[in-house]
Amino acid sequence: MSTTDTQGELWEVFIQSKAGQPFKHAGAIHAYDREMAIENARDTYTRRGEGTGLWVVKSKHIVSVQPNEEGYFFDPANDKVYRHPTFYDMPEGVKNM
């Protein structure tokens, strides 16, 4: 029984459903190189015209916030209410703002 993994590397797949829309994570595939990665992503995730754009990136290259750190990681946003329009009291009668 072989113990080495010969399934190729793991790549994450992102699909843009229509021009102008953001790319959304769809899932993952295995592939040995870029060309195979984009073709496998097409065959696996867009068999019914799900998208017009496709991105693949090796999973190991994605940097993410660790869930147990998310509290303080996002802290800086918590005390800056002045970033929201509702922070500002507007005089009565002001229009188009």
Place this chain on the structure above:
Amino acid sequence: METTKKSEKELLLEFEEKINGEQKIEPLDWMPEEYRQHLIRQISQHAHSEVIGMQPEGNWITRAPSLKSKKVLLAKIQDEGGHGLYLYSAAETLGVTRDQFIQWLHEGKSKYASVFNYAALTWADMGAIGWLVDGAAITNQVSLQRTSYGPYSRAMVRICKEESFHQRQGYKIMQNMMEGTKDQQEMAQDALNRWWWPALMMFGPHDGDSPRTNLAMKWKIKRETNDQLREKFINKTIPQAELIGLKVPDSNLELLTDGTYKHSDINWDEFWQVVNGNGPCNQQRLAHHIKVHNDGAWVRESAMLTSLIEE
């Protein structure tokens, strides 16, 4: 960086709060080891089922009665391969490699749906499989769209979008045969007779005999029990059979006033026989998977080398 270490108990409490609040659990989140193990078992079994399930239908690609039916069957089987891939990648987020999953399948440590251990004997079986086997799978998968594990839930949403074509193409084959010659009608009825009970077995043992059901329901891995799902399937499928003139092979069927059906119980001896490896095609299905996997080893190995050169 300062992080306060939480105790196992606090983590479990937070986990269960999330589950109760219908929040999804994501791969990097803390989860109890039993939850992880249950998911690894269930999702990999589901993935293997999609892939092994390509065999009985694959058997008919070269013998499809027309070019159109051949194209439809090919597209359907290709979808099943895709379902296997969605599910393997969902399972891999739990920290097990795809190689490992395949090794467990080959060693018999990991199971797949027993229904695929029955043989597809005639063209009508392509109808019965799409209508009944995919129909039963859909009933289960619609419910699993609400499972608590994020990657599994998202794979289910994607799969459900594709499945209704599978069931319709199968039912259409049955309908066409029922509108055909007497021989064709008999062939369709014979396929229903052989696939009805295996399809009902797909939902697994009775709730009382399914030891892991409680935990799976509590942690919302499963959202409905085996028996609940089986009844749903029975109640919607019997009228579909009657509509095209087929007779469900159960002499105790009775329509109750609330629109549900009274029916016979499954032959559980047969169920356990097939689960334990003694169904009509168990050995053939696994042997075929192992052979194809080994035959393709040189392709994977040379592709690995090419990818090293590209780096």
